[in-house]
Amino acid sequence: MTEPLRRPKRKNPILRTRLPVVPPWTRSRVALGMTAAAARGSFELQRCSECGRIQYPPREMCSGCLSVDLSWSPVDRTGELISETELNHSHDLFFRERLPWRLGLVKLACGPTVVTHLHGDVPEPPCTVRVDARLDRAGRGVLIAFPDKEAPNMADDKQLREMTCDPKFRKVLITDGKSAVGQAMVRAVADAGASLIWVGHAEPWKQPPGFSELESIPEVTLVPLDLTDARAVREAGGSLGGRVDILINTAEAHRTHGVASRYGTDVARLEMDVNYFGLLRLAQEFGPAMQFRGADGQNSAVAWVNILSVFALSNFPPHGTYSASKAAAFSLTQCMRAEFKPNAIRVVNVFPGPVDDEWNQLIPPPKLAPERLAADVVAALKDGVEDVYPGAVAREWFSRYREDPKVLERELCE
Amino acid sequence: MADRAQTPYTGIAVAAPVTVDYCRYSNRSAHWFLARVLRRLLDESGIAKDEVDGLCVSSFQLMPDTAVGLTQHLGVSPRWLDHIPMGGACGVVALRRAARAVQCGDAEVVACLAGDTNHVDTFRKMLGSFSQYAQDAVYPYGSGGPNANFAFLTDHYMRAYGARREDFGKLCVAQRENALANPNALFKTPLTLDDYLNARVITAPLRLFDCVMPCAGGEGFLVTTAERAEALGLPHARVLATIERHNAWPDDPIQMRGGWAMDADSLYANAGKGPDDIDFLCTYDDYPVINALQLENLGFCNEGEAPAFIREHDFTWNGDFPLNPSGGQLSVGQAGAAGGYLGLVEAVRQLTGTAHGHQVADARIGLVSGFGMINYDRGLCSAAAVLSGGNGA
Numbered sequence: 001m002t003e004p005l006r007r008p009k010r011k012n013p014i015l016r017t018r019l020p021v022v023p024p025w026t027r028s029r030v031a032l033g034m035t036a037a038a039a040r041g042s043f044e045l046q047r048c049s050e051c052g053r054i055q056y057p058p059r060e061m062c063s064g065c066l067s068v069d070l071s072w073s074p075v076d077r078t079g080e081l082i083s084e085t086e087l088n089h090s091h092d093l094f095f096r097e098r099l100p101w102r103l104g105l106v107k108l109a110c111g112p113t114v115v116t117h118l119h120g121d122v123p124e125p126p127c128t129v130r131v132d133a134r135l136d137r138a139g140r141g142v143l144i145a146f147p148d149k150e151a152p153n154m155a156d157d158k159q160l161r162e163m164t165c166d167p168k169f170r171k172v173l174i175t176d177g178k179s180a181v182g183q184a185m186v187r188a189v190a191d192a193g194a195s196l197i198w199v200g201h202a203e204p205w206k207q208p209p210g211f212s213e214l215e216s217i218p219e220v221t222l223v224p225l226d227l228t229d230a231r232a233v234r235e236a237g238g239s240l241g242g243r244v245d246i247l248i249n250t251a252e253a254h255r256t257h258g259v260a261s262r263y264g265t266d267v268a269r270l271e272m273d274v275n276y277f278g279l280l281r282l283a284q285e286f287g288p289a290m291q292f293r294g295a296d297g298q299n300s301a302v303a304w305v306n307i308l309s310v311f312a313l314s315n316f317p318p319h320g321t322y323s324a325s326k327a328a329a330f331s332l333t334q335c336m337r338a339e340f341k342p343n344a345i346r347v348v349n350v351f352p353g354p355v356d357d358e359w360n361q362l363i364p365p366p367k368l369a370p371e372r373l374a375a376d377v378v379a380a381l382k383d384g385v386e387d388v389y390p391g392a393v394a395r396e397w398f399s400r401y402r403e404d405p406k407v408l409e410r411e412l413c414e
Numbered sequence: 415m416a417d418r419a420q421t422p423y424t425g426i427a428v429a430a431p432v433t434v435d436y437c438r439y440s441n442r443s444a445h446w447f448l449a450r451v452l453r454r455l456l457d458e459s460g461i462a463k464d465e466v467d468g469l470c471v472s473s474f475q476l477m478p479d480t481a482v483g484l485t486q487h488l489g490v491s492p493r494w495l496d497h498i499p500m501g502g503a504c505g506v507v508a509l510r511r512a513a514r515a516v517q518c519g520d521a522e523v524v525a526c527l528a529g530d531t532n533h534v535d536t537f538r539k540m541l542g543s544f545s546q547y548a549q550d551a552v553y554p555y556g557s558g559g560p561n562a563n564f565a566f567l568t569d570h571y572m573r574a575y576g577a578r579r580e581d582f583g584k585l586c587v588a589q590r591e592n593a594l595a596n597p598n599a600l601f602k603t604p605l606t607l608d609d610y611l612n613a614r615v616i617t618a619p620l621r622l623f624d625c626v627m628p629c630a631g632g633e634g635f636l637v638t639t640a641e642r643a644e645a646l647g648l649p650h651a652r653v654l655a656t657i658e659r660h661n662a663w664p665d666d667p668i669q670m671r672g673g674w675a676m677d678a679d680s681l682y683a684n685a686g687k688g689p690d691d692i693d694f695l696c697t698y699d700d701y702p703v704i705n706a707l708q709l710e711n712l713g714f715c716n717e718g719e720a721p722a723f724i725r726e727h728d729f730t731w732n733g734d735f736p737l738n739p740s741g742g743q744l745s746v747g748q749a750g751a752a753g754g755y756l757g758l759v760e761a762v763r764q765l766t767g768t769a770h771g772h773q774v775a776d777a778r779i780g781l782v783s784g785f786g787m788i789n790y791d792r793g794l795c796s797a798a799a800v801l802s803g804g805n806g807a
Binding site for chain 2: 023024025026027028031056057058059063082083084085086087088089090091092094095100101103105107113114115116117125126136138140142
């Protein structure tokens with residue numbers, strides 16, 4: 001059974017901080033299909049469209065019938081652990097610093113034999129296991145075998161924790177705690193066991209309902225933070241950047257205009273100033289310090305969460321300028337992903353459909369409850385997922401987007 | 415499926431077994447070792463360089479060159495050229511290819527060379543780029559290279575057949591004893607069973623002395639006509655039969671048998687010999703579990719019975735079942751692709767009575783087997799050859 005994590009002691013300031021290294025990230029192009037699925041929280045292997053064979057490692061052809069018509073499909077996760085080993089030696093720096101490390105050889109019920117990371121609760125072979133895909137610290141998909149039955153504290157497993165961004169005992173900054181989403185986010189990470197929660201707030205004269213109650217949560221500390229104020233972001237980064245393990249950017253400006261409904265650029269400029277330039281300021285002031293702590297022990301800096309919008313994928317004309325600012329932010333997060341990768345900070349993008357708040361008043365239901373959104377973000381951190389589509393609307397938009405972005409664009413014009 | 419009978423290897427001589435310059439690390443390149451091998455082959459045989467009309471090369475570290483580029487380095491103009499990237503199977507496969515080339519007149523004197531260098535970072539650099547599957551599906555798990563794969567095989571084999579660490583240890587200890595009598599071997603300290611059992615864990619259940627040590631070095635031999643060998647007064651061995659197989663038993667969930675289990679019957683039938691006729695065995699031995707599989711698959715005992723077989727026999731060069739009388743890779747060192755030649759070169763040495771210090775008495779028939787290329791979860795190449803001394807035995 002997994003030993004539960006202990007609340008970490010305060011860091012000894014005279015000890016050197018271990019620098020981040022990540023597992024080998026080079027993959028062939030065809031193998032990246034597994035990573036793409038894992039990033040969305042799905043375990044998919046190649047399936048031959050002609051003969052149905054499921055195969056692994058990924059390749060360009062079906063090794064049964066030689067068809068090249070292959071697709072990535074969710075498969076049965078059950079398998080039998082047929083052999084195991086424990087690495088006590090590795091040529092790779094990441095693993096060398098984390099030895100011993102368990103690996104298994106699993107015969108999947110759906111066909112192939114796979115090399116997997118092995119959760120500590122899996123008993124000796126032979127035994128039944130459940131195989132799943134996770135992103136490793138390099139952001140690449142890897143396989144891990146779990147015991148077939150849930151056990152207590154499984155999330156605290158040493159190897160699994162190197163693939164997830166669990167908020168438990170981690171220090172979290174939520175950039176805006178005033179919005180409904182921000183407040184729900186604070187409560188959700190507190191429930192998930194975060195040890196410290198800094199809650200940013202701008203515009204001190206504004207005291208929305210529920211905000212003052214956040215102060216009664218013992219882990220919460222309020223910090224002034226206005227993403228449009230470069231100096232304020234710099235000061236916050238200077239005092240908190242080296243301590244934040246998970247940054248959740250909930251701050252946003254949201255107005256409901258397209259091109260013609262609002263003459264001039266002031267509203268669009270405000271949206272860009274918070275949603276795009278605000279993110280850029282945050283990334284410049286907090287990014288380097290967080291990256292420095294990408295391997296800082298059990299509670300290393302691990303994740304940067306962006307609450308984007310499903311409108312970032314394809315413009316929703318009634319909220320046209322807002323969509324554009326979120327699309328700009330989305331594009332910037334892809335740059336952040338590339339830059340943060342060598343230092344093990346996962347960039348998690350959340351693409352909610354319309355949230356049930358005042359700016360989406362005129363959008364018909366279903367609308368996403370802020371609590372649902374917050375719960376999905378915490379779940380994504382625990383599962384190590386990178387792209388999150390919370391709620392039915394977001395999932396449907398995403399699936400239509402994957403099917404044909406052009407068709408979706410035309411549908412949204414109606 | 416019954417294979418067609420193999421055309422006999424008539425009139426073929428395998429001669430001039432050479433081993434050069436084994437060392438743990440070298441500043442030289444693979445080209446240097448391959449040149450040293452060729453030079454030694456010429457020196458040993460008295461053949462001039464321009465008489466070599468066939469060249470067969472195996473090397474991991476030769477890249478970006480292949481055998482083609484090497485011809486210009488070596489200043490040779492062969493009319494027959496082969497490059498065999500089969501790791502531990504390259505020796506036997508080089509022999510089969512070269513023997514047929516000579517037999518059919520495509521070449522008359524084929525120099526078979528294998529050599530590699532080893533810098534301090536050579537092995538680490540090779541791990542992630544060994545194969546596409548290694549890059550995509552093994553190296554990202556912390557264990558590049560074969561350690562984890564053989565740990566899986568060993569773990570499974572021990573559970574399936576009740577093998578004990580002492581059984582594998584007995585093979586390693588015997589091979590070390592053999593190496594002590596072989597001047598080319600790098601390991602010169604006696605190994606006890608306690609040393610083996612108590613060594614540090616590398617990749618459980620494998621410990622230090624289960625794992626082959628990468629090094630630099632070269633191996634080679636000549637394949638020519640029996641007439642030519644006799645005219646030159648070269649002691650030589652003959653080829654009785656050979657097999658090779660790739661990606662055998664692809665549906666086995668874990669590799670508990672190699673291609674030998676598909677082809678051993680035809681090997682013996684074509685050789686006109688059986689396991690009882692074999693005077694010594696050279697296996698591919700980067701980890702002891704693969705020795706166990708070869709003992710089984712080559713018919714010396716049944717599947718799963720290698721542990722009992724090991725307990726019953728003495729595997730030293732003067733024991734009742736000489737196994738890797740050179741010390742094998744486990745005690746000589748694994749000089750990259752030259753590791754795939756080690757057994758064959760040793761067999762030719764034994765059959766020509768030139769294994770000074772560790773000569774198996776009355777060695778008339780030798781069996782060499784090769785195993786190579788852990789592409790993902792198993793070795794893909796297997797090969798074997800039955801050789802006899804020059805008088806045909």
